[in-house]
Amino acid sequence: MSPDLLPPVAPSVTADLVEALSPRLRGRLDAGIAKLAARPLVRDGDTVRIAVDDDTDLELHAPGGVVTSADAIRCGCLLAPGCLHRAAAASAAPVAQDAPTAATPAPAGQESEPAREGGPGRGRSPRPGSSAGTTAPDASFAPDAPAVSEAPAADLPSPAQLAAAHAVFDAASDVLDAGTDGSGAVLQAALLRAAHTARLAGLPRAAAAAVSVVTGVRAARCADPAYRLPELADALRDVLAVAHRLPSASGPALAELRGTVRQPYTPDGSLRLYGVFSEPVLTATGHAGAVTWTADAAGRLYTVSDVAPGGPGRATGAADRTVRIGDTALTHRELARAGLAVSGATVSPAGRLGAGARVRAVRASGADWSAEPLDRLWRVPVAEQVAGALAGGRDLLFLTVTLAGPVREATGDCLLADCEGRALRLVAAHDHPALPCRDNLRLLAAARGSRLRIVARLTPGPLPRALLLAAEHPSRSDARVDLGLDRLRHADLPTGTAVPAPAVAPVADEAPLHLLRRRVHQTVSGGRRVLAFPGGGTGDGPRLRRAGLGTAGDLLDELGAAAADRSRDAFGRLLPADTGRFARAWLASALYTGEVERALCAAAWGTGREVTTPAF
Known part of the structure; x- marks a missing residue:
């Protein structure tokens, strides 16, 4: 079964x-x-x-x-x-979204549809690349569900919301304390109970984040091939951060932390859209499908999605489903290369097209990536694109690269490419074997020297890195490939090419932030006990300080101290661990690591953003 x-x-x-x-x-x-x-x-x-x-x-x-x-x-x-x-x-079984108890009406003049965003800290477009236990587990594709709203008398958390936030924090702290190895069904059920309580209290963002953690833990425990430890760490960071900040928040910050189940869709008149590419969706919350990205004449991006509960089979099959807008008979795969003429369009703040009863859409001609209006997407300077993504905008990058062949890193093989003089590492958007991402990346490595336009998703880190989503065909200038849906063959490669063996990537001279990041990830997998061993992490704190990362050294020391802090009663028996202190120490380390990685990413891409370390 x-x-x-x-x-x-x-x-x-x-x-x-x-x-x-x-x-x-x-x-x-x-x-x-x-x-x-x-x-x-x-x-x-x-x-x-x-x-x-x-x-x-x-x-x-x-x-x-x-x-x-x-x-x-x-x-x-x-x-x-x-x-x-x-x-x-x-x-x-997979975790479903709770059915809330009441509905929140949309403002006058707006349509209200289930929120497709609201992942922690995101004001950006959906991230379909997420997989079970992964990219950053995103709430962008939560299933349709009526909203829940609890309106406090003042713009402060209500007593029910405070209690729910504490329950989520405590349950997530217990999961972190045990790690994925020790978080069995009982701890998972406790976090699901907290998620249900949060949704009833009007905290859909905390509820969705908690469900993402449970799904990621299950993926880890059953050896799901799509499981990624860093993205489960991001999910735990998000749920703990939301629950920790919410009790002291007010005003707009509180509204952001509460999140929404429904988002407004505002009228946008008539649109002439051109297909850019499609990608599969495989999220940490057990949803799958496809998203097609389109652009208008001004270069603004719009998405059309078909996402529902399911697994990899639905992700591969959704591309051939009919687009659910108006009377069009286009599939997602066809729309990626054709176009749409939409009247009565409604659009969410993230650019998702609504499918209301008054929306009409018919097929129209598409455009090549090298022709207007899509050409303008690639004319935006790379540094400007990266700066916008790091500032909370869309994380898609439209790049022109020269392929340099495969390289082997500690985390796996990737495709090295030159992007305006930068050594860019391109990695597969999905690891699941049912999707062709990794096989396509391996075949593209054979097209060494080819200059291609690509679409990628930024991966913050100390070196330029991105998830490869779509590319021009390596041997046909008039075609393009959606690398998560289309499968390249050897016959598609330029004549006389063979897949080379990966070279070993040179060791980059970078700040040793990995010393703290490694401890953050180890905790998610093994829990408190992996840091509580005598001598665990000895010497890493001073090394971080010598490299100028004094805050990182202090955080690592506090993380180790919190892990080893176990008192005994008068009879010598161990008292219950202070999971709250340990969770707060881990959360500070995870937030710091993420912020520094974004700053280093900005420096690596030459965005001009000052590299500073955050204060805690």
């Missing part, structure tokens, strides 16, 4: 079933999940049936595709309804 075959289960349902177990059964829950995963599964309409044994079946009823109540999971064993099987099935 694959978890992808199970219907999504609402967080509150999983939490209820796990909390109803006896302490003895909770201790056996993770083993029960593993055992259930080996059992056969049959889907019959809205019902999924699992054969627990030869005489017992477990059924999940998902009207509308989502399990929304504990009664919808039924087991035929003698211990039901208090059996282990129901909780194990809910814990193994």
